[in-house]
Amino acid sequence: MELGVYSFGDVQRDPSTGALGSTAQAMRNLLEAIQLADQVGLDYFGIGEHHTREMPASAGATVLGAAAATTKTIRLGTAVTVLSTDDPIRVYQQLATVDALSNGRAEITAGRGSSIESFPLFGYELADYDALYEEKLTLLMQINDLADGERITWQGKFRSPLTDAEVVPRAERGRLPVWRATGGSPASSARAGQQGLPVVYGIIGGQAARFRPLAELYRASAAQAGHSGADITVAVANPGFIGETSQGAKDLWWKQWSTMWSSLGPARGVTGPPRSAYDREADGGGSLFVGSPQEIADRIIALHGHLGHSRQVLQMDVGHLPQKDFLRSIELLGTQVKPLVDAALGAS
Numbered sequence: 001m002e003l004g005v006y007s008f009g010d011v012q013r014d015p016s017t018g019a020l021g022s023t024a025q026a027m028r029n030l031l032e033a034i035q036l037a038d039q040v041g042l043d044y045f046g047i048g049e050h051h052t053r054e055m056p057a058s059a060g061a062t063v064l065g066a067a068a069a070t071t072k073t074i075r076l077g078t079a080v081t082v083l084s085t086d087d088p089i090r091v092y093q094q095l096a097t098v099d100a101l102s103n104g105r106a107e108i109t110a111g112r113g114s115s116i117e118s119f120p121l122f123g124y125e126l127a128d129y130d131a132l133y134e135e136k137l138t139l140l141m142q143i144n145d146l147a148d149g150e151r152i153t154w155q156g157k158f159r160s161p162l163t164d165a166e167v168v169p170r171a172e173r174g175r176l177p178v179w180r181a182t183g184g185s186p187a188s189s190a191r192a193g194q195q196g197l198p199v200v201y202g203i204i205g206g207q208a209a210r211f212r213p214l215a216e217l218y219r220a221s222a223a224q225a226g227h228s229g230a231d232i233t234v235a236v237a238n239p240g241f242i243g244e245t246s247q248g249a250k251d252l253w254w255k256q257w258s259t260m261w262s263s264l265g266p267a268r269g270v271t272g273p274p275r276s277a278y279d280r281e282a283d284g285g286g287s288l289f290v291g292s293p294q295e296i297a298d299r300i301i302a303l304h305g306h307l308g309h310s311r312q313v314l315q316m317d318v319g320h321l322p323q324k325d326f327l328r329s330i331e332l333l334g335t336q337v338k339p340l341v342d343a344a345l346g347a348s
Helices: 023-039 060-068 088-101 118-122 126-144 186-195 208-224 246-268 275-283 293-307 323-345
Strands: 002-007 044-047 075-078 106-111 152-154 162-165 178-182 199-202 234-242 289-291 311-315
Touching: 002 023, 002 323, 023 044, 023 060, 023 323, 044 060, 044 106, 044 311, 060 075, 060 088, 075 088, 088 106, 088 126, 106 126, 106 199, 126 152, 126 178, 126 186, 178 186, 186 199, 186 208, 199 208, 208 234, 208 293, 234 246, 234 293, 234 323, 246 275, 246 289, 275 289, 289 293, 293 323
Parallel strands: 002 044, 002 311, 044 075, 075 106, 106 178, 178 199, 199 234, 234 289, 234 311
Antiparallel strands: 152 162
């Protein structure tokens, strides 16, 4: 089982004044967190694309490039690239560059994106939400499959055609791992299996084990399409936080979780959950993995029994979580949770 962290580059507040900090500092904090995750033996760190004042990680590949030069073993990926509003050629080139700088540790997770700020920002229509994604993912896969020196000719609906085009640099080991991200759509699960892509389930509410039928659908679709091997695998991305004690972790992170929803909720037309709902999600089989190292290890192991997933990554820095608490949670995940999970499920 691989364990890791993903982040949207949460901006902190000044503890004395309450003023929102700088987006520049948020990027430096993000690099510090990746470096620590590498040092404590975590397997993966992903940066998710967002374009807001509170979550400004809009150019994750740039941060990953800096991390590539200052880390040793951790895999570095996007979590996710909002492919609908990006160019597959540039996405591939940027991550192939990270791959070169990291000696083959880069990955792409491509998704539609749960937030839509990038659509007006880059001049795309929300009415094309699904069609943009499918066309661009198909092009990205074709680019990724090119042999060294091979060129591509392609034509679609949403970008200019390509005629005998060369796309460089190439990935260190021939191809980049490209994951398909989904929030729980059966159609996306089936499509990922048909395409032979590994799948990432973003689980941000409800019982995590409810994704078991989707994982089964994904694997069945892959088998039906003739796909097998290492690419047919499941990852889980969900919110979580680890503290020294179970109750201490839940009390601390509730402040961050409620703060996040107080700003995010109105923008999305929803009301943030009350403390009672948060406790249910964090205490049992819900999607919030908040607690002590032993508790989080037990929950990862239990979820593996339902999904058979090979990677789990936690989003810890929400609601302006202080950097020291973010770093401590990463440290506990690597030094205390991971050994427990490895002992039960095997080292990654």
